Amino acid sequence: MTQGFDYVIIGNSAGSMGCIEMLRSIDRSGTIALVAEETCRVYSRALIPYYLAGQIDLEKMYYRKADFYEKLNVAALLGQKAVDIDTGKKEVLLSGGERIGYNKLLLATGGRPLIPPMEGLDKENIFTFLNMDDVLKIEKALKSAQRAVVLGGGVIGLMAAEALCKKGLQAHVVELAGRVLAPVVDEPVSSLLEALFAEKGVQVTTNNTIKEIKGGSAVDGVVLTDGTQISCDMLVLAMGVAPRIELGVQAGLKIDRGILVNERMETSQADLYACGDCAQGYDSVAGISKVIPLWPNAYLGGRIAGANMAGGRRENVWSTNMNSMHFFDLCLITAGLNVSAKDPGDFVNISRLDMQKKYYRKFTLREGRIAGFILAGKISRAGIFVNLMRTKADVSQFADDLFNEDFGYGSIPENLRWELLEKDLILGVVNQ
Amino acid sequence: MYSYLLPEFTIERKTDRCIKCRVCERQCPFGGHKYDPDFDAMSSFEEVCVGCQRCAVFCPTGALCVQPHHSQYKPNYNWTREKFQDLKKQAETGGIILTGSGNDKPYKVYWDHLVLNASQVTNPSIDPLREPMELRTFLGKKNDTLEIELNKEGFEIKNELNPNKMIELPVVFSAMSYGAISYQAFKSLAMAAKEVGTLFNTGEGGLPLEMRGEYGGNAVVQCASGRFGVDSEYLNCASIVEIKIGQGAKPGIGGHLPGEKVSLNVARNRMIPEGTDAISPAPQHDIYSIEDLSMLIYALKEATNYTKPISVKIAAVHHVAAIASGIVRAGADIVAIDGIRGGTGSAPKIIRDNIGIPIELALAAVDKRLRDEGIRNKCSVIAAGGFRCSGDILKAIALGADAVYIGTAALVAMGCTLCQKCYTGKCAWGICTQDPYLSKRLNPEIVSIKLVNLLRSWEREIKEMLGGMGINAIESIRGNRDHLRGVGLEGWELDVLGVKGAGE
Amino acid sequence: MTGYERKSSERYLPDQGREACGLFGVMNTSGKMFPGNIAISAIKNIKVRGNGLGGGFAVYGLYPDYKDFYALHIMFEDKRRDVKTTVENFLTENFIVTYDEQIPTNPHVNIFHPPLVWRYFVTPEKKGDERNISDDEFVVDKVMHINTSIEDAYVFSSGKNMGVFKGVGFPEEIADYFMLDKMYEGYIWTVHSRFPTNTPGWWGGAHPFSILDWTVVHNGEISSYGTNRRFLEMFGYYCTLYTDTEVMAYAVDYLMRRQGYPIEVASKIFAPPMWDVINRMDEKEKHLNTTLRMVYGPLLLNGPFTVIVARHNEMFGITDRIRLRPITAGAKDDMVYLSSEEAAIRTVAPDLDFAWTPHGGNPVVVRMNSTDHLLSMENSI
């Protein structure tokens, strides 16, 4: 006898949580099942670097309390992989052979680490940097490791390198691109970061990647494409993630890089929803459909999916790439488009840099409206910029003020300011 | 020119209590405090301090004390510090010294020399907590007689009544124009008047359109020498129309609202261009005689279709009684008399301090004169000029006033500390200013409550005093000088006041 | 050994009243005349309300032979003949004096410092502009003149076919002195037993107060005296007696004679309803009461009082608006009684048809050939 659920959710991270919490705020009685490969309760993958660096203990990795599923009356089928979806019968086949029926199904399967082909990947002490499993393994290896190579100079790679550095390892970052964090920041910030990492003793090699992994059973070094050899006793592969789309493929959903969803997080099939790193939606700022593999985006996608699954109607009106990061003492925030200074096209970049104070601000404007920005150093109240971006406010009149460290609503011209704040203030009629 | 003036105030800061929060710096419109990053401490600049006490009240740790400056010239009974400072100021500027608020010179305050009566044994005093105590008052001309007809349904009044405005408490806010005071202050007065069931006076600044519907019924609208803001709707939305001839603080002097206070909205309400000086001439140029006044009174009655009492406000001067009698005979329904202690937003100090007579004497003389002429019931008398408490008010009513105008007392309730710098337009309390940064300091929702509270507390006090006299309606104390006695007054003063000495 | 004698001055003396004045009024609504003993007995019963410093009577219908003449009762203090001459000169200038005589008194009655009391039956003799004013107005004016301008002379009764008798003493002593029980009959008698508190005891200060044929007996203290007095002054009424009763008499004259308002209207002026009561009235009533208070606020009689006012064919009694003083009414056939005490009424009319106490400000109006007085029973307490 197949057990049927009103809602079945595959995956156990931000998107699933967003969905469950939304569902339960609307539908207190509908049955929910959650299917997840991992056996542990929901934790925050974004906290992995924090755990590794020893900033938090294991308990704090958990995103919700232990009784979360019970309290929200969710059948948590943990340690079970969903292997197939029968959209006709509306059933999901689990790895244990069990079938569960669904009325509405959410795919929140997330991503898998990207691992480029190279020799020697089968050796020990080679880790990816995505799951709880990964970090527990790395933690074990840390005891004997002294030198680590991190492949990938993106957000995850740099965070891993920072964490390893903090753990006393000598870390070495290898990045294929000409500078670190290239997709989200521009040259000055990359330079800031490279200098910062260098200052902390983390070597960064750019324009390079690993050709070969050396060693016996365990890794003891790598050879880069330019022939440079780096000895190490640990290798962390942090090249980014690719959407996990297998289930979507099996279900016959339309897929590009990720499972294509509309603004209601609906896939090409009725009653099938997708969100998070496995899904591909619309980037409001870029104006294209793309995968936005970010925690907030996943959670919000889950909420919207949940609302629609429960019979409501809610749309994801605005989303784009946004990142908040910090490396050592440097805080970074980026959002929207990262338009290179060399070839801005229709865009206008305005920026201020103070290497000494490690302060940088860049705003990318299109017709006077913010299309993207990068803040380094002073990031307080960054959300106001996002709000300006979201509301497509014309900032040309006060563009200079954007660089003000104390930028706030006081800096925004009267009309626009009240437009942005209106709903939350009592605006008395004052005749002057 | 290097100034030889001594600072008026000293600012003492208890440094062990100062948390450098800079609230004082932000609250002082004169720049009396500043944070000094080099010392990491607050500095004070005493030479600009006007003693308004805003900083002392707002300092969250009570670190500030502002008091008269200790430095003094060699004490001299004749050449006081004030006279010194005025002389030096004039030597430096060559100008007329301006000031604000009311006369602060030690003229005899007759209220402090009059005492009220109370019942003992022969008639019971009344407990206002248990018995009704009525303060309702009518302002306007009373009919000489009523044609009362007895028909099937009972008695019916057949004749037309003179227009009267009913107020629940014989205390009315006196003329303070929007322009002289901030919109917020102006609106606070209107809100409080409405709440309590009394009146506010627009002064000569018009009544903003958006306020007419809601507050017109509680407005006394002024028609003064500049005729600012007067239009038909203005006159007709109001309860009472008042012709302003004079003001106690500056008898014989016009008004001058400097252009910088004439904001767009002030300009709109006064019907003058923004930023231009609003000059009210000393006389009304169409009133050079009592007949002229009568013509204006009747012009206003025509304009309001004889539905509103017309008031004429004068400053109390030497022949006030005769003038008041003429005004009543000219057709006025209300005579408002403003005594020498009446307030102002701006007046030459020499005028404010030296011209006019005390309201107590003026009121007594006017009431007596009108009674002697048998025309006291043909008008109401409103007394103004320095009423400080409900005792003053009840004494005024016993002397013969129908109601009193309060200005300064209301301002104090609103926050005013009588620093007398109204004319600078930088009122730290947001009252006498058009600077939007300062005027918003006055929140009409809060301040109107304070005004209401003030009136309510006076109402309670008046009821207590009335009850003590065994009187339960204000009309029974009006002009009832038997309940007043003089203390420390000379014979002529008792005569003018029409009261006996205490013990008689 | 008892060296001490108990001090009597500290004892409560039943003869010594402590509070306020006694009032009594009686009217025969058929107009039948009756002698003074009813009023005298009644007021004697409430002796405690007087203190011997004043008493007086008003009698209506006592001069049928001179009913068309103003009967001026004038007292001359210290029996001053010179003043009498002055007054008589004044009278002959302004009136035709048809008859005059000393009011007969009983020489055997021992009484305090009596003035010379004379009565004149007169007709106005108006000259010049005076011809435009009514006789009544003329008489008031002349009475005011004598009372304010001629020292030691005081006109205490000025109506037609009615008279006031009063003086310093208990009312029964005054009655004895003027031989009221023997010499006069009337169809209305009002009487007052006085306990003056605010004014010295003198003959003119006793009640009733009168102007023309209006008489007022009053118990209480009008706290609004100053307001009332100063309002009436505007209309030519000058109060000379330093007593609030006088003001009431003039107010009654002003409102009822000059303005012509009925008692029911006048009583709304003297003792108006509270504003909160007026607020609840229907529009017409509200308008009436509001207007009366607006226009005649200065005549509101504030403070504790009971008053019995009489004129020809009419007598009414009323208390202040919050009934700080008592009044009781009683009726038996065509006799109607008003008094500050029911006991006084019961003394002279033990088996009443009705006895009632009206609300404050609600008048008991007794009219000739009418039962209007019973209307006040409706809302009585």
Added chain:
Amino acid sequence: MGKILIKPEVCIGCHLCEIWCVVAHSRTKDILKAFLLEKPAALSRVIVEESLPVTFALQCRHCSEPECVFACISGALYKDTVSGRVIHDSEKCVGCYSCVLVCPYGGIIIDQENKKVIKCDLCEGFEKPYCVSHCPNGALVYTNQEEGGGNK
């Protein structure tokens, strides 16, 4: 739900809200000690925005759709379904500043000292938020009414 409404037309820019917010979140709740003794001093959760003559205080709006909660990677921020407050659990906060990035009001404050964020907690435990009860001019109003919309 509890919420602080702000009335710019009567905000006088005195910054007393900030001062008293610091006191409310100090250890001693004593203004002198909070500023003169406590090291490090507590931080204000309210910011006075100034563009003279306009001034107004801004703090966490306790949104019905709180972006900060959605963005929080550690579960430190959550919306209390009963009180409607957006609550920040400092114990769980790792200082990733995702909330700073998404809060459209700039209402989340960075605590540099502790490398975490802080925000308005509506002065839990007090009858009214300190900034409201100490605003000298009624420019901050605490409402506790049910608001429309919600999470539907």
